[in-house]
Amino acid sequence: MASNTNTKQVVITSPSEKFNSIILPEFPLLLAPMEDVSDPPFRAVCKDNGADLMYTEFISSEGLIRDAIKSRRKLDIFDYERPIGIQIFGGDEESLALAAKIVDVTQPDLLDINFGCPVKKVALKGAGAGVLKDVDLMVRLTAAVVKSTSLPVTVKTRLGWDENSLNIEEVAERLQDVGIKALTIHGRTRCQMYKGEADWTLIGKVKNNPRIKIPIFGNGDIDSPQKALEYKNRYGVDGVMIGRAAIGYPWIFREIKHYYKTGELLPPPTVEERVNVVRKHLRKSLEWKGPIVGINEMRRHYANYLKGLPNIKEYRNKLVTLTNPNEIEAVLDEIIVRYSGYEFTRTPIELVDYHEKCKLQ
Numbered sequence: 001m002a003s004n005t006n007t008k009q010v011v012i013t014s015p016s017e018k019f020n021s022i023i024l025p026e027f028p029l030l031l032a033p034m035e036d037v038s039d040p041p042f043r044a045v046c047k048d049n050g051a052d053l054m055y056t057e058f059i060s061s062e063g064l065i066r067d068a069i070k071s072r073r074k075l076d077i078f079d080y081e082r083p084i085g086i087q088i089f090g091g092d093e094e095s096l097a098l099a100a101k102i103v104d105v106t107q108p109d110l111l112d113i114n115f116g117c118p119v120k121k122v123a124l125k126g127a128g129a130g131v132l133k134d135v136d137l138m139v140r141l142t143a144a145v146v147k148s149t150s151l152p153v154t155v156k157t158r159l160g161w162d163e164n165s166l167n168i169e170e171v172a173e174r175l176q177d178v179g180i181k182a183l184t185i186h187g188r189t190r191c192q193m194y195k196g197e198a199d200w201t202l203i204g205k206v207k208n209n210p211r212i213k214i215p216i217f218g219n220g221d222i223d224s225p226q227k228a229l230e231y232k233n234r235y236g237v238d239g240v241m242i243g244r245a246a247i248g249y250p251w252i253f254r255e256i257k258h259y260y261k262t263g264e265l266l267p268p269p270t271v272e273e274r275v276n277v278v279r280k281h282l283r284k285s286l287e288w289k290g291p292i293v294g295i296n297e298m299r300r301h302y303a304n305y306l307k308g309l310p311n312i313k314e315y316r317n318k319l320v321t322l323t324n325p326n327e328i329e330a331v332l333d334e335i336i337v338r339y340s341g342y343e344f345t346r347t348p349i350e351l352v353d354y355h356e357k358c359k360l361q
C-alpha cells in the first residue's frame, strides 16, 4: 500500500534527446481526454485550477490523414497548457504511424493512443477498445506509433473487452516492452461502457507488478478529494485521471491537491469564483470557436457551473438565449451582485452516464 508521504515526482521519460522528459509533481492529476468536452476553452479552466497533465479530445488517425477540418482543429494546443498530450485513435498500423508524424509537427509533450473508446462506431471498427480483443494487433499498432515519432508515447485503455477477457496485466507488460512511457487504465471493460462502478483492483495489480516500470495512472469514477486519495493509497497508482467530475467543476483539481497536502477540504468555490470561471470559459470559447459557435457551445456549460444557486433559472434562461457577449457578461455581473456572499453547501458531484447521453454513440 502506497502512502501519501511519498515525495517522488512522476516522470514520463522522453525516448529521444529532441524532447525533454515530462516531470510531474508527486500524485499528479490528469484531465481526461473527452470528446466534445476537453477542448482548449475547457482545458484552460482546468489548467487554472490545477490539472497537471491534460489531453486533447481523441482524434481520428484517418481524419488527420484526410486533413478533415474537425480533426485538424483538435490539434490546436497552446503553450500555457503544457504539459499536454494529443490523443489519436485508429485500427490500422500505417494510418496510425502517419497520424503520429502529423501530430509530431504540432509538438505536444506526448502522444497518447486511445485503446479505450467503447462506442460502436470506433470499437466495432477495430479501433479504440475494439483493439482489446486482439492484443497482438494492439502491440503492432503501438510499436508502429513508437517507431514513427520521437515523442513519448502513452496509452489509455480499459481492463479488457468484457469480464471474461480481463487482459490488462498482459497488455501493460507488452505495451511497456514496445516502448510506451506511461499507461492510463480506466477500471471498466469495453462492455461495461460507463455502467456499474469502476473496479480499480486490476489497476492496482498492474501498478504493483514488479515488471512494470512506467507510471500507471488510474481512471474511473473519481469524484471527490477523499476518493482520489483513498484510491491512490489503496492501489498505489502514480496519479489519477479525472473526466466527468471536472465537467462544470474544474475546482476538483485544486480541492484534491489541497486535501492531499493538508488533509482538509477546501470550502466550495464562491459565486465570484464560479462566475470568473464562466467568464474565462466563455472568452476562450469566443476566441477559439468564433462568436456564433462559441456562444452556442457555451450554453451547455452554464447550468453545471452555477449548480446549487437558488432560483438561478431566470438568469440561466437569459444566458442560454442571449447572443451578444456583452449582454451575457452583464448577466454574469448581475449574478455576482444577486448572490454575493451566498454560502454553497458541499454536494456530491454527479457523474453522468455519458454512454446514454453523449453523441458518441
Ligand SMILES: Cc1cc2nc3c(=O)[nH]c(=O)nc-3n(C[C@H](O)[C@H](O)[C@H](O)COP(=O)(O)O)c2cc1C
Binding pocket: 032, 033, 034, 035, 036, 037, 056, 057, 058, 087, 114, 116, 117, 156, 186, 219, 220, 221, 222, 241, 242, 243, 244, 245, 351, 354, 358
Ligand atoms: C463525454 C465524454 C467523452 C469522452 N471522450 C473520450 C476520448 O476522446 N478519449 C478517451 O480516451 N476517453 C474518452 N472518454 C472517457 C474518459 O476519458 C474517462 O476514461 C471516463 O470518463 C472515465 O473517467 P471518469 O469516471 O473520471 O469520467 C470520454 C468520456 C466522456 C464522459
